[in-house]
Amino acid sequence: MIFYFNKYETRESLKNSFRSGTYKYLLIKSNEENNKITDFTTNASATTISVPMMHTLTEEDVQNQNTYFTIMNDFVSNLKQITDY
Numbered sequence: 001m002i003f004y005f006n007k008y009e010t011r012e013s014l015k016n017s018f019r020s021g022t023y024k025y026l027l028i029k030s031n032e033e034n035n036k037i038t039d040f041t042t043n044a045s046a047t048t049i050s051v052p053m054m055h056t057l058t059e060e061d062v063q064n065q066n067t068y069f070t071i072m073n074d075f076v077s078n079l080k081q082i083t084d085y
Contacts, residue, residue, distance in 0.1 A: 018044035025083065027051050049082055051075065 017023045026046040040046040
């Protein structure tokens, strides 16, 4: 799902903002892919950052002994690495 930054910004103006470098990163839900996201990454030079959804732990998370805290720590570490912060 793509969220527009304000109600006056069109999809094309948002793409232009990515192309010009005003925006660089597109935050998406973990494991979410669709045509709109592909369009922004391919045609607007957007870099996606996968954001883990914290509404519930998956069975895989529990088996790997992940907690909300460890998942968010991993997310913050990845965010720092991707953005060179």
